[in-house]
Amino acid sequence: MTEARGKARPSQHTADDLQRPGVAAALLLAVVTALGLHTVVSAPALREAAETELARVIADEDRDVCGQFGLRSGTTSFAACSRELASVRRKQSERDQAAAAGIL
Numbered sequence: 001m002t003e004a005r006g007k008a009r010p011s012q013h014t015a016d017d018l019q020r021p022g023v024a025a026a027l028l029l030a031v032v033t034a035l036g037l038h039t040v041v042s043a044p045a046l047r048e049a050a051e052t053e054l055a056r057v058i059a060d061e062d063r064d065v066c067g068q069f070g071l072r073s074g075t076t077s078f079a080a081c082s083r084e085l086a087s088v089r090r091k092q093s094e095r096d097q098a099a100a101a102g103i104l
Helices: 002-006 015-068 076-100
Strands: none
Touching: 015 076
16 A cells, blocks of 8 residues: 555646746746837837947048048048048948859
């Protein structure tokens, strides 16, 4: 008889055992929803910050490169140098995109 008591009984789920997966799924859904909302709300601000930073980096590069040739910011020569650098960046971007697409 002691052997029968030592054996495992067939699985008996309590109501609490059955609710745990539902609570876990609801919690996971709430976290995913919160992250999704945060992404949607913060995406425009992040994009604007990235664009502002890129414009600052490009202006710094223009100042550095054009300055090496003695061209000061605000002059016609500096503006021409800046336009040429923009053209070089655009062409490099096109080459990078073509390489990524497997064309090059």
